[in-house]
Amino acid sequence: MMADDHDGTTSGEAAETAVEKHASSASPGVAVERADRIPNPGFPPERLRVTDTDPAKERAAERTVSGLFLLSVVGSVLAVVAYFAFPIVEGDPSTIRLNNLFLGLGITLGLLGIGIGAVHWSKALMHGHELVEERHGTRGSDETRAKAVEIFQAGNAESGFTRRSLVRNTLIGALVATPIPAIAIFRDLAPAEDPIALLKHTMWEEGVRLTRDPSGTPIKASEVTIGSAFHVIPEGLTELESHKLEEKAKAAVLLMRLPLDRLNEREDRQGWSYDGIVAYSKICTHVGCPVALYEQQTHHLLCPCHQSEFDVANHAEVIFGPAARPLPQLPITVDEEGYLVAKSDFTEPVGPSFWERAL
Amino acid sequence: MRFTGWAANYIDERTSASTAVKTLGRKIFPDHWSFMLGEVALYSFVVILLSGTFLTFFFDPSMTEVEYEGSYVPLQGIPMSVAYHSSLDISFEIRGGLLMRQVHHWAALLFVASIGLHMLRVFFTGAFRKPRELNWVIGFLLFVLAMALGFTGYSLPDDLLSGNGLRIIDGMIKAVPLAGGWISYLLFGDEFPGTDIIPRLYVLHILLLPAILVALIGAHMVLLIVNKHTQFAGPGRTNDNVVGAPVMPVFAAKAGGFFFIVFGVIVLIASLFTINPIWNYGPYDPSPVSAGTQPDWYIGFADGALRLIPPHLETVIFGYTWSWNVLIPLVGLLVFLAAAALYPFLEAWVTGDKREHHIAERPRNNPTRTAIGAAGVTFYAGLWAAASSDLIATHFRLSIEGVIHALQFVTVVGPFIAYFVTKRVCLALMRKDREIALHGFESGRIVRLPGGEYIEVHEQLDDYERWKLVSYEEYQPLMVRPDARGRITARQRVRASMSRWFFEDRISPVTQRELESQRH
Numbered sequence: 001m002m003a004d005d006h007d008g009t010t011s012g013e014a015a016e017t018a019v020e021k022h023a024s025s026a027s028p029g030v031a032v033e034r035a036d037r038i039p040n041p042g043f044p045p046e047r048l049r050v051t052d053t054d055p056a057k058e059r060a061a062e063r064t065v066s067g068l069f070l071l072s073v074v075g076s077v078l079a080v081v082a083y084f085a086f087p088i089v090e091g092d093p094s095t096i097r098l099n100n101l102f103l104g105l106g107i108t109l110g111l112l113g114i115g116i117g118a119v120h121w122s123k124a125l126m127h128g129h130e131l132v133e134e135r136h137g138t139r140g141s142d143e144t145r146a147k148a149v150e151i152f153q154a155g156n157a158e159s160g161f162t163r164r165s166l167v168r169n170t171l172i173g174a175l176v177a178t179p180i181p182a183i184a185i186f187r188d189l190a191p192a193e194d195p196i197a198l199l200k201h202t203m204w205e206e207g208v209r210l211t212r213d214p215s216g217t218p219i220k221a222s223e224v225t226i227g228s229a230f231h232v233i234p235e236g237l238t239e240l241e242s243h244k245l246e247e248k249a250k251a252a253v254l255l256m257r258l259p260l261d262r263l264n265e266r267e268d269r270q271g272w273s274y275d276g277i278v279a280y281s282k283i284c285t286h287v288g289c290p291v292a293l294y295e296q297q298t299h300h301l302l303c304p305c306h307q308s309e310f311d312v313a314n315h316a317e318v319i320f321g322p323a324a325r326p327l328p329q330l331p332i333t334v335d336e337e338g339y340l341v342a343k344s345d346f347t348e349p350v351g352p353s354f355w356e357r358a359l
Numbered sequence: 360m361r362f363t364g365w366a367a368n369y370i371d372e373r374t375s376a377s378t379a380v381k382t383l384g385r386k387i388f389p390d391h392w393s394f395m396l397g398e399v400a401l402y403s404f405v406v407i408l409l410s411g412t413f414l415t416f417f418f419d420p421s422m423t424e425v426e427y428e429g430s431y432v433p434l435q436g437i438p439m440s441v442a443y444h445s446s447l448d449i450s451f452e453i454r455g456g457l458l459m460r461q462v463h464h465w466a467a468l469l470f471v472a473s474i475g476l477h478m479l480r481v482f483f484t485g486a487f488r489k490p491r492e493l494n495w496v497i498g499f500l501l502f503v504l505a506m507a508l509g510f511t512g513y514s515l516p517d518d519l520l521s522g523n524g525l526r527i528i529d530g531m532i533k534a535v536p537l538a539g540g541w542i543s544y545l546l547f548g549d550e551f552p553g554t555d556i557i558p559r560l561y562v563l564h565i566l567l568l569p570a571i572l573v574a575l576i577g578a579h580m581v582l583l584i585v586n587k588h589t590q591f592a593g594p595g596r597t598n599d600n601v602v603g604a605p606v607m608p609v610f611a612a613k614a615g616g617f618f619f620i621v622f623g624v625i626v627l628i629a630s631l632f633t634i635n636p637i638w639n640y641g642p643y644d645p646s647p648v649s650a651g652t653q654p655d656w657y658i659g660f661a662d663g664a665l666r667l668i669p670p671h672l673e674t675v676i677f678g679y680t681w682s683w684n685v686l687i688p689l690v691g692l693l694v695f696l697a698a699a700a701l702y703p704f705l706e707a708w709v710t711g712d713k714r715e716h717h718i719a720e721r722p723r724n725n726p727t728r729t730a731i732g733a734a735g736v737t738f739y740a741g742l743w744a745a746a747s748s749d750l751i752a753t754h755f756r757l758s759i760e761g762v763i764h765a766l767q768f769v770t771v772v773g774p775f776i777a778y779f780v781t782k783r784v785c786l787a788l789m790r791k792d793r794e795i796a797l798h799g800f801e802s803g804r805i806v807r808l809p810g811g812e813y814i815e816v817h818e819q820l821d822d823y824e825r826w827k828l829v830s831y832e833e834y835q836p837l838m839v840r841p842d843a844r845g846r847i848t849a850r851q852r853v854r855a856s857m858s859r860w861f862f863e864d865r866i867s868p869v870t871q872r873e874l875e876s877q878r879h
């Protein structure tokens with residue numbers, strides 16, 4: 001594109017006439033167009049840089065720039081040296097830090113040397129005048145547009161796209177139909193089962209022992225003291241050949257003992273607890289984080305993800321935060337050896353809500 | 360020199376490169392510090408591509424379970440996915456691996472941040488106006504893609520923290536009416552977490568999303584060249600010219616140098632500051648979680664939106680569950696993003712201005728737009744702060760309930776306050792500009808008049824300085840007028856009331872006549 005060097009005020013007039021010349025025909029809408037606007041004063045007189053006037057300064061700037069470029073070379077060399085001079089020694093994490101630090105600093109120097117040098121070169125030494133380039137409207141000229149219309153019309157006439165409507169419409173139909181197989185073949189992104197059924201069951205069933213997470217050792221009722229909280233998984237989870245995490249993501253449970261006078265149990269859940277010991281799903285009913293923080297004093301469970309708070313003393317109902325539903329309760333009892341066991345699976349789906357959850 | 364000539368000729372005879380050089384070589388780019396924000400975004404993306412390519416040579420996205428045998432002692436013997444194992448190996452076994460991981464992560468944070476700031480610059484200066492509305496939309500898509508790339512990348516190491524992020528995504532997807540459970544099942548290839556999600560995200564992260572991103576960056580750049588860059592008002596600068604430095608050599612040197620500076624600063628940060636120390640978190644396990652963990656900053660607003668919803672919002676209708684506690688934030692954010700994407704079209708409709716605009720406005724000179732922007736920023740900031748509600752509460756020893764309620768207030772009422780205050784401030788600034796343009800500024804020189812009175816001498820601006828203060832666009836509210844058939848359409852009425860909302864309060868620029876009468 002044409003770019004004119006402007007020198008001070010003279011081209012100011014040029015700028016002004018440009019405004020007149022291009023005063024576009026497009027509607028200004030509700031813009032106010034005044035006749036007595038203050039006119040554009042044109043370009044101010046140019047200011048010279050010290051490097052333009054003082055040859056000594058110019059030479060100094062030249063030296064600075066090439067010095068920076070040299071520094072960059074030094075940095076790159078240092079980076080390679082650091083790569084070999086600071087190897088990672090197994091079992092010594094500090095060597096990783098040193099390798100990271102010195103390799104990084106070398107590369108940094110290599111990059112910043114070039115960067116700062118080039119910018120300084122452009123600012124101090126390159127021809128510093130501002131240049132002016134004219135803008136033209138974005139739209140094509142009338143001829144160009146007429147030509148484009150002509151081409152489309154010719155294309156239409158020669159193919160008969162509008163005229164042969166049957167051909168056109170069947171083509172559109174075919175194009176709409178082709179992506180359908182692409183959608184269908186995504187079905188096998190997951191196995192054939194019905195996910196909704198899977199969501200409604202966990203590993204828990206009658207007689208399954210409550211065991212510690214992650215060791216898998218069973219828990220005696222007598223071990224659960226007031227104020228303690230156990231992170232619990234169903235017995236057999238650790239031995240699973242597959243789907244260990246998937247089952248854990250549904251079956252994780254928290255176990256706590258509350259003083260009997262604090263425990264407020266629902267009528268229909270009589271017998272779900274054992275001697276003040278209650279078990280609740282650890283999977284937040286909001287969007288599924290593990291509700292891992294237990295406050296012994298208040299018997300509140302706090303979800304660290306979005307701070308939903310559940311009151312264990314009152315069947316884990318929501319007292320704060322975005323969760324909508326209480327944590328599902330796992331009915332428990334003890335077996336003849338005194339170990340805590342489940343009385344059944346959860347009686348409702350655990351974790352976040354889904355469309356078919358209540359069905 | 361002979362070689363250069365020969366090579367140039369060789370290439371031109373085969374590519375017509377001289378045409379490109381002729382058209383683009385002396386293109387003019389105006390200069391302003393805020394124009395560099397977009398450049399930072401572009402350059403950090405190049406850094407992301409380079410460091411990311413290095414990482415792909417060593418990363419293995421498989422979710423097969425293995426036992427850790429690497430050199431990081433605390434995790435030895437612990438079962439984990441191959442993906443997590445190989446992320447640890449990149450950090451601990453490969454020289455420069457940790458550096459590249461950190462470069463990649465820091466550059467990604469900077470990438471999204473600079474896009475965000477660049478968008479704010481474009482918004483507040485009205486640089487999205489005709490003919491750049493479509494480029495605004497492309498830029499918006501780039502922003503969304505950048506966040507998607509960030510999130511998919513963040514998930515790849517399969518550590519405890521990123522796994523929890525995926526768990527949250529899973530929970531949100533499940534809340535989608537009709538198909539949520541199915542979508543989650545298909546996405547994860549099984550029940551959550553399954554063994555497919557990391558490889559799938561990996562393909563999205565290194566292939567599909569970057570390909571779209573690169574294509575859109577290309578389109579963004581082409582339109583930038585076609586439309587030419589906006590410039591701020593200044594003496595000699597008009598709507599019909601571009602004033603600045605030519606690509607060859609000044610802009611090329613400056614921009615090229617700036618690329619190296621951005622790259623260098625990212626590497627410097629990466630060599631000094633640890634980011635995402637996955638070895639501290641351990642492999643993903645659905646059961647443990649640590650308090651006080653944070654997502655990457657750009658996910659904060661979505662996470663915060665989830666936190667600010669009051670309890671118990673869920674209804675069951677005919678047996679089907681509507682999880683409003685997830686759907687409201689989700690839809691709210693989509694509406695917010697859509698509003699940002701479509702704003703240029705709204706403003707164009709309200710003003711009815713069909714002219715091209717190449718002068719970047721000073722934010723104060725369009726008070727309503729600037730106020731709307733400030734309201735949007737406040738809304739976003741409220742959500743964003745909410746993502747750290749627990750940290751704010753523990754750090755300042757406040758109750759979490761108090762923090763949440765305060766941020767609910769900021770998010771809901773804050774935007775209105777911000778709108779009102781910003782608009783007033785803009786108008787006050789315009790009034791002050793007008794005052795200065797007319798009467799000059801206080802020189803600080805006190806003079807005693809013959810009558811004994813003291814006055815401070817006002818010094819007039821010269822024409823060049825004044826130009827900045829008087830050369831802005833002014834709009835007035837639309838008058839409702841009956842159309843050709845003598846009717847006033849509802850559309851017209853809406854447009855009129857919108858334009859009243861936009862332009863009722865306005866300050867006209869100083870005119871030539873006012874200036875002259877002031878002088879005499």
Ligand code: FES
Nearest residue numbers: 284286287303306
């Ligand atoms: S997942 Fe527990 S509060 Fe959101």
